[in-house]
Amino acid sequence: MFERFTKEARATVAGAVAFSQNAGEDSITEEHLLLSLLGQESGRAAFALTALGVTDRRASLEAALxxxxxxxxxTKADTEALAGLGIDVGEIVARIEEEHGEGALAEEGRGRRRRSGRRPLTSGAKGVLEGSLRIAVGRGDRSIGGEHLLLALVARPGVVADVLAEHGVSYATVERALYGTGPEGGGEAAAAG
Incomplete structure (x- = not known):
């Protein structure tokens, strides 16, 4: 699949590896892919993110992540669903942090070094790459670009898509910024599959 990646998409994956290394994490996540896309200065994904005003709100996005x-x-939806059952996630996290230190839940999986030096992709990051291929094929594109990675990130349910949605970035808004089309342009259901 990587042979189909454009220079922009390859740079995004390489940047995600660098974000993972700099954070001392043992794997490459969807969040790393997003942060790498946000760091791109050119390409279709960078254009879409700039057009949607996300690059101007990077600090807010990083804080939400x-x-x-x-x-x-x-995800926000998870915490809202639990709140509907009378479970206060904030209170639970506060108790855990009281006992184990601030950021105790965020530290899971961090700081472990791999002997080979290679960091694997999490299942979520693999899903984004696979989704980007499906989106590219569905659009009739011969190669996978940063725009396909961005569309796959917003199509895949989870924290990254939730945080992007909170910042006004959805499959439909990205598709409009990239292609001038709306939800009827296809893709979201096929991409999420």
Missing amino acids: GEARRLGGL
Whole structure:
């Protein structure tokens, strides 16, 4: 599949590896892919993110991702659903942090070094790459670019898509920024599959 990646998509994956290394994490996550896309200065994904105003709100986006990590990866929808059952996630996290230190839930999986030096992709990151291939094929594109990675990130349910949605970035808004089309343009259901 990587042979189909454009220079932009390859740079995104390489940047995600660097983010993972710099954070001392043992794997490459969807969050690393997003942070790498946000760091791109050119390409279709960079254009879409700039057009949607996300690059101007990077600090807010990173803070929201950090808060989601602090909550052990629970999405906003997860915490709302639990609140509906009378479970206060904030209180639970506060108790855990009281006992084990601030950021205790965010630290899981961090700091372990791999002997080979190679960091694997998490299942979520693999899903994004696979989704980007499906999106590219569905659009009739011969190669996989940063725009396909971005569309796959917003199509895949989870923390990254939730945080992007909170910042006004959805499959439909990205698709409009990239192609001038809306939800009827296809893709979201096929991409999420």
